[in-house]
Amino acid sequence: MTSIGIIGFGAIAQYVARELERGGLRAAVVLARPGREDAARAAMQIEAVTDADALAERADLVIDCAGHAGLAAHGPTLLGAGTRLVTLSLGALADEALVGALEAAARRGGGVLQLASGAIGALDALAAARVGGLDVVRYTGTKPPRGWAGSPAEEALDLGALTQAEAHFTGTARAAALAYPKNANVAAAVALTGRGFDATEVRLIADPAATQNTHRIEAEGAFGRLDVTISGHALPDNPRSSALAAMSAVHAARRETEWMRL
Numbered sequence: 001m002t003s004i005g006i007i008g009f010g011a012i013a014q015y016v017a018r019e020l021e022r023g024g025l026r027a028a029v030v031l032a033r034p035g036r037e038d039a040a041r042a043a044m045q046i047e048a049v050t051d052a053d054a055l056a057e058r059a060d061l062v063i064d065c066a067g068h069a070g071l072a073a074h075g076p077t078l079l080g081a082g083t084r085l086v087t088l089s090l091g092a093l094a095d096e097a098l099v100g101a102l103e104a105a106a107r108r109g110g111g112v113l114q115l116a117s118g119a120i121g122a123l124d125a126l127a128a129a130r131v132g133g134l135d136v137v138r139y140t141g142t143k144p145p146r147g148w149a150g151s152p153a154e155e156a157l158d159l160g161a162l163t164q165a166e167a168h169f170t171g172t173a174r175a176a177a178l179a180y181p182k183n184a185n186v187a188a189a190v191a192l193t194g195r196g197f198d199a200t201e202v203r204l205i206a207d208p209a210a211t212q213n214t215h216r217i218e219a220e221g222a223f224g225r226l227d228v229t230i231s232g233h234a235l236p237d238n239p240r241s242s243a244l245a246a247m248s249a250v251h252a253a254r255r256e257t258e259w260m261r262l
């Protein structure tokens with residue numbers, strides 16, 4: 001039986017642990033930052049460790065729910081130990097040095113980095129369209145102002161006083177992913193699937209009338225035109241994160257354990 005570990009114990013990690021259990025799988029161990037073991041144990045009701053070597057000893061499938069810092073800190077050790085690692089921290093891959101370290105560790109140790117689709121969909125169509133050539137890929141992310149708390153949107157806009165939708169970022173997916181580690185992983189997913197970090201156009205919008213997190217991909221190329229929008233509910237425990245992102249991590253983990261995969 002696959003032994004599962006989780007990095008982080010926040011809103012997504014707790015959802016993932018609950019849903020795995022409902023589906024007959026169980027996370028056995030959580031990796032927390034040093035000093036946070038008791039909080040992690042209390043939140044997840046499982047064994048807590050604070051270093052990736054200990055996690056790799058106990059788990060052969062790990063789900064990273066700890067954001068960019070979690071993947072950067074623990075990804076190379078886990079991949080170097082041969083672990084299958086599912087991550088939601090796709091924006092961290094805008095850092096080429098980190099990609100180099102992850103790739104070297106995976107090739108050395110035999111680990112595999114599985115990118116969860118996160119809060120967006122239609123990546124299969126975008127990946128197929130890439131084969132024929134893509135001319136334009138644009139991603140627009142819109143959230144209520146509270147969904148941008150703790151991000152550079154707070155410097156660009158007075159989030160509490162907005163009366164209409166306002167863009168607080170326009171630029172490449174690389175710049176978005178690096179500046180918004182908690183909010184632009186979808187931009188990174190679109191970039192990695194389609195035209196890459198530097199050719200993917202991104203707009204991030206705070207909308208006081210929005211009640212959901214909306215993710216739109218527009219793409220044009222030899223295949224034709226794609227325009228997909230997902231309006232996702234936020235997780236109750238974190239308005240920044242969409243429930244679909246947590247669901248996608250569960251799906252990716254379950255997929256790793258099944259004999260027939262979609």
Ligand SMILES: NC(=O)C1=CN([C@@H]2O[C@H](COP(=O)(O)OP(=O)(O)OC[C@H]3O[C@@H](n4cnc5c(N)ncnc54)[C@H](OP(=O)(O)O)[C@@H]3O)[C@@H](O)[C@H]2O)C=CC1
Pocket residue numbers: 007008009010011012013031032033036065066067068069070073088089090116117118119120181182183185186238240241242245
């Ligand atoms: N791909 C996608 O579509 C999406 C991706 N995400 C990514 O998922 C991340 C988690 O989201 P969410 O659960 O809502 O966030 P939370 O803030 O609720 O939880 C983050 C958790 O990660 C832990 N953590 C942070 N750094 C480390 C580290 N170095 N080692 C171990 N644990 C660490 C935190 O612990 P502590 O409390 O001790 O800091 C906390 O338990 C987001 O930051 C974002 O990057 C989110 C939404 C969508």
Ligand SMILES: O=C([O-])CC(=O)C(=O)O
Pocket residue numbers: 119181182183184185186187213232240241242243245
């Ligand atoms: O959960 C979401 O809506 C998207 C998100 O935060 C991200 O792209 O990092």
